[in-house]
Amino acid sequence: MAPKEVTPAVIDEEPEVYENRNVHMIYDDIASHFSSTRYKPWPIIANFISSIPVGWIGLDSGTGNGKYLPLPLDRPGELWTIGLDRSINLLKIARTAGSSGMVREVVWGNVLDNAWRPDAFDYAISIATIHHLATHDRRRKAIERLIQAVATNHGRVLIYVWAIEQDELSKRKIPTVEDGHDGHGKDVVVPWVFSTQLRKTSQSAPEKPQTFNRYYHMFAKGELSGLVAEAARELGLKLGPKPESSKESVEGLEIIQNGWERSNYYVELKRWTI
């Protein structure tokens, strides 16, 4: 399948308005087709969820079709992940994600809001979500919300975003322009071709396939870790591993791992207190 042409995006209005038109409305339109193409959990994410102990409760911030809500498959019911998303049509699919017919917990909301009581969750994942936010500040704020949602002394966070550097298995072709390697990332639109035949209409005349252009901010190397550092600063958290001892009480955030996997940058975090 030929890689899709990705073109630069120009954000020419208020970020909420831009996101509404170029992200939220589109997902509501393409929900069922989109859901059918998103079914395979990625290894680092599956491993993260498999390592979560029994009794933990987590947030999937930007759950989409809920494909992570049934995990881990070998220990269903030992932990609970609650799915949050902005698209009501995707949430209706997420509500019964997985093949067991189990009903999931889903919430219609905005990842930039903090609709939870303090220390609500033990873990939070944000997979392919914050790259839909149109400004640096909003992307940082989304990371702050993830950190705020999890327990101060043991909360774990995993974030995954699309990278400028795409591997050869990627279906996306990013135009190579000189900038984008200065750590600032690139704003692009990625086409989604929605064949209306999927709607199984009874009309005899063939429908021309519709194309939706979704907004993404493709991350540059180091950009995600940079945002994490800024978020930690905003929240007054010390960035780094938990020290052996401390004269005063400190709240901190440790980067457990970070890297690039299959055209995505990821970072895993852990909160600590001393």
Added chain:
Amino acid sequence: MVRLITHNLLACHVGGCNSNNFPLEFKDVQIELREAEFNADFVRAFLPKIAWKALVDTARQLGDTSLPDEQPTMIDDEFLKNLHHVLLEIHVEEGVMICPNCKHNFPISNGIPNMLLAEHEIG
């Protein structure tokens, strides 16, 4: 759904509404009871994380009086099963959650709570 396991986490986040914003109060609810597989290990391990008074008060609001005012010192199977039922088997399909402080209404439709705020409410 939404079930009480989720409700026990949701707070009002209208701009400036920072105290007495949890738990949200249910109103005009349509409930469905649906069995969920009982996992004693999960319930036992999850127990310390529950905002207990909020859960008990809310369960009673919805007509379930099986939970004690305080968490018992001796955890037995019957207690775990009652707690499992309250957390995971009472589905609020329709209704509203109201903030006790600012009275903002968060509607629930088809079991999905709507936590979106209007622009001016974000603060």
